[in-house]
Amino acid sequence: MTSAPLIDLNDGRTMPVLGFGTYSIDDPGVMTEAIESGYRLLDTATRYENERAVGRAVADAGVSREDLFITTKLPGSEHGRDTPRAALEASLERLGLDHVDLYLIHWPLPRVGKFLPTWEALVELREAGLTRSIGVSNFLPDHLETIVDATGVAPAVNQVELHPYLPQAVQREADARHGTVTQSWSPLGRKSDLLDHPVLQRIGQKHGLEPGPVVLRWHTQIGAAPIPKSATPERFRANLGIFDVTLDEEDMAAIAALETGERLGGDPAEHEEF
Template identity: 50%
Template sequence: MSDAFVTLNDGKRIPQLGFGVWRLTDEEAPAVVGSAFEAGYRLIDTAAMYGNEAGIGRAVAASGLPREEVFVATKVWNDRHGYDETLRACEESLSRLGLDHVDLYLVHWPVPQRGAYVDTWRALMRLREDGRARSIGVCNFTVEHLKRVIDATGSTPSVNQIELHPRFQQGALRRFHEEAGIVTEAWAPLGRGGLLDDPAIRAIADKHGRTPAQVVLRWHLDLGTVAIPKSANPARIRENREVSGFGLDAEDRARIAALDDPAGRLGPDPETFGS
């Protein structure tokens, strides 16, 4: 599969299908991310909290790929919110990665109880001006958090990376993203594997001669979402890339729409997490 790209509101492009590295250790990361590069992935999504930025940096260096062909995203963690602290946190991430810039720098969680995410966002604006981050965005922000950032700074995040999968489809938030020009990026796009045995997903997979994971990723791509599946298995890494050559029809989409559950969240609630 050749990469499809999504254009961000700053004019930059992001690969639509990326590779997540949550729970990979620093030691595991070079080999696993090397497999991802071999399979064709070019977007690698890490975070300071994952503790594997150095390993990701080694994988990028060992890949032999031109730097401009690799899209590296990382994130500032909850304990580093605030203007000056965020600037320092980014420098530390760049040092661990061995890079002079990242392609996307993200606020990992809003932590609204601390009341510092607007100042944190202002630091990301500075990092973009300085060239240390080509694009900037957020993760796990609600409509309220996004509106507050936009109203306070006049700057709209390029990306909001959120929990998104067929059992938690976040329709209202995705509609706001579309209105505001924010790209939706899905973490846990496969529902942490829990969707792969769902009878409706399996039936659609059988119909198309595909795997359940391929069906779910096709659903994300058809929505225009950026998706970052994670696997440490080289065969699964390759399989998750092979999502071209088929499409979901109206019946498939209706069956997936019916899986949506307001209580389907698997991860933390952004209103309370990190307090």
């Protein structure tokens, strides 16, 4: 059984560099099989409405809780100084856990204007032991500057849309300035033609990989931590094999040339999700 390597976080902890995304998956059996295949990071959110399924998978997998890394996220409806604790406690009840390993602010909601007091609340939740690490999702560079300047605490992780069409070089540089790991959601460019691109087909043939694992290896080689979603055991098992292959400079340059700059999801500067 293969497990993903660990990546260092800026708070002294570590996190698997490859995780299992659970968005739109509510079958705990699929998640249990992912854990048994070698995945140690499961990513969920209150908005996904599957925290109970994730908790069931954790209980059923037969893997020590301390060997697992569980992430969940605070919904926009709970932004503020006083509401995140109750929101996290409700998530923990659904998960059947006494702590999560990473708690994220799901979206910054800049028009609402409460992401700073929300971040201050997450700092307290970490100090209380309800989460081991804290981070953000979909935060732009100026959002990061705001919370770090005010609190002196940088997010351990910033989870953003990232794939070869949107490599997010500027965002990754901003994250790196704070020692923040850039974690990739939609790493395979869901709802796009990315995996059918002839460049990825060619690189895959060269290395004996399908296009999906090629893209995931690209993520890890640029320093990002992808969390692909798949309910197909053959695919999520194959994804764990990416660390046996190294893409060369020609491969990386060819993938870099695929950039279009177009988002497949919401723009954090204006997207609102409650």
